[in-house]
Amino acid sequence: MISYTATTAIVAAGGSGRRMGGSCPKQFLPLAGRPVLRHTLERLSASPEISAMILVLPPAELAVGERLAAGLGIPCTVVAGGASRQESVRNGCEAAQGADILLVHDGARPLVTADLVGRVARAAAEHGAAIAAVPAKDTLKEVDGAGRILRTIDRAVVWQAQTPQAARRDLLLRAFAVAEAEGFVGTDEAALLEHAGIPVTVVQGDPNNLKITVPADLQAAERLLGDNGGSAAAVRVGHGYDVHRLVAGRPLILGGVTIPHERGLLGHSDADVLVHALMDALLGAAALGDIGRAFPDSDPQYRGISSLVLLERVIGMLAGAGWRPASADITVVAQAPRLSPYLDAMRANLVRICATEAVNIKATTTERLGFAGRGEGIAAHAVVTVVAQAAG
Secondary structure (H helix, E strand, O other): OOOOOOEEEEEEOOOOOHHHOOOOOHHHOEEOOEEHHHHHHHHHHOOOOEEEEEEEEOHHHHHHHHHHOOOOOOOEEEEEOOOOHHHHHHHHHHHOOOOOEEEEEEOOOOOOOHHHHHHHHHHHHHHOEEEEEEEOOOOEEEEOOOOOEEEEEOHHHOEEEEEEEEEEHHHHHHHHHHHHHHOOOOOOHHHHHHHOOOOOEEEEOOOOOOOOOOHHHHHHHHHHHHHHOOOOOOEEEEEEEEEEEEEEOOOEEEOOEEEOOOEEEOOOOOOOHHHHHHHHHHHHHOOOOOHHHHOOOOOHHHOOOOHHHHHHHHHHHHHHOOEEEEEEEEEEEOOOOOOHHHHHHHHHHHHHHHOOOOEEEEEEOOOOOHHHHOOOEEEEEEEEEEEEOOOO
């Protein structure tokens, strides 16, 4: 079985959305203060199964797409679509080099959950291809052109297809090749796979995973986001934790303040454990991953870098995702040195960068218990809130 950890999401957002009747494509319309497409990208990037994304857009919208894809925490490549959805998705699939599984999702389905993404990706890894779908609820009628009923269809065997739809990359590219050779046009990826004789497994979808097609859909999505605390909820909470070892020959930097001490914290950057915990909390609240993913210690550009510089970048990532810090409460756990004389200076650094006065820093010991109590290292916890803001 191919590992589903190497899964790339292809976000199909190349349409014009004429049925919405707006002045811009539906994927760029505002939903709870941010573009529909930004919600979709955030939902997909929050899924552990997705390691990269390919965003397919109309050629004239590539620059807009680059802005919307900023700060997601995973790589996102923006490519131009074709004259049809089929051509657009094929362009995205061909750009997804190195992926085992390709997961195609409509850019106008902003309420997809990480759970659904994961279930479809895992089913595709196990069976070769899978789609999300929901069973039909109403009685189904086949009707002729004059509006007369021809027959009643057994709804027990009818499912309504959604996205995501996923398949092994080689199988999906084979389906595209067969369709092109035979002039076949499918309404979705499952149709192409079926036409090529490739079995497709159905995964139970989500009734709330609606596609924005007409204005009423946008209104329904607004209500659902408000009801379930989705990505457009006004406030989110994040928690961060970090720990670094104390070693000789390193400066001790906490909250951007250099503190006199015989030992400092070991790390690839300046190892500012306080700021690292804060960054992880902020990234977590905005569903943007963690500092290890955003600033890997394997990258030489971050060697010795000030964590305050990285914090500024995290704030920029939040802004790109439509969030800003509202408050932060941080606890530093250290037996020594005594930190209280430096807390105000630390706080001033964080207030300046986070642009909120609601920053609190506390220092405590462990009464000489554990690694912190033995002076082997310093830990920090951070709890933050972030609030939504309209995309610029």
